[in-house]
Amino acid sequence: GEDVEQSLFLSVREGDSSVINCTYTDSSSTYLYWYKQEPGAGLQLLTYIFSNMDMKQDQRLTVLLNKKDKHLSLRIADTQTGDSAIYFCAGERRGSTLGRLYFGRGTQLTVWP
Amino acid sequence: EAQVTQNPRYLITVTGKKLTVTCSQNMNHEYMSWYRQDPGLGLRQIYYSMNVEVTDKGDVPEGYKVSRKEKRNFPLILESPSPNQTSLYFCASSLSPWTSEGTQYFGPGTRLLVL
Numbered sequence: 001g002e003d004v005e006q007s008l009f010l011s012v013r014e015g016d017s018s019v020i021n022c023t024y025t026d027s028s029s030t031y032l033y034w035y036k037q038e039p040g041a042g043l044q045l046l047t048y049i050f051s052n053m054d055m056k057q058d059q060r061l062t063v064l065l066n067k068k069d070k071h072l073s074l075r076i077a078d079t080q081t082g083d084s085a086i087y088f089c090a091g092e093r094r095g096s097t098l099g100r101l102y103f104g105r106g107t108q109l110t111v112w113p
Numbered sequence: 114e115a116q117v118t119q120n121p122r123y124l125i126t127v128t129g130k131k132l133t134v135t136c137s138q139n140m141n142h143e144y145m146s147w148y149r150q151d152p153g154l155g156l157r158q159i160y161y162s163m164n165v166e167v168t169d170k171g172d173v174p175e176g177y178k179v180s181r182k183e184k185r186n187f188p189l190i191l192e193s194p195s196p197n198q199t200s201l202y203f204c205a206s207s208l209s210p211w212t213s214e215g216t217q218y219f220g221p222g223t224r225l226l227v228l
Contacts, residue, residue: 004155008153040221040222041221041222042117042203042205042218042219042220042221042222043156043203043205043217043219044219045216045217088155088156100158100161100171100172101156101158101217102158102172103155103156103157104155105153105154105155106155
């Protein structure tokens, strides 16, 4: 089955908050990440959270982690048209397969002016 | 400027014709990896390398080879490409395999079409 699941599409109006959700199955994931991919570009690391944290805030970005439910979310406050992109949730396995990232399918965020 | 470069950016080829996609980084990173991105599937890791002459399989290594003879270069080789290898390929590098200890930089991507 899928290691990471995300909804595929999200549309919001400029100035509203966006919330992108992700569920994961690998409870051994030590770190969980959010990446942003703009059209025609590679991935850019936005933020990450350590698994013993519940929340991390970084300017307009808030990451919430519910370890019990294996649920991760990314909230973007005051969403702008420049935030339109695909957002990937990713987990990191540690152990014998060092540093292997596993990605969700990505959520296409569209911001309407 | 810190960067990961890939060549070519776009490639159309035919089944069975060997090809190499180059990847180079100028940050003296030890860890490099290759991913493929397919619609609705996200990114899947093909191969990764911890250092020179140290490579290992990722989640989808079948049909691919890699080499790491120099620290800066990590080419991806398709000995006999097939249509199911049509995809968008990304190379990435980082100082450490632990993303939390060093940002992973991604190349711009190589779009490959195998006819």
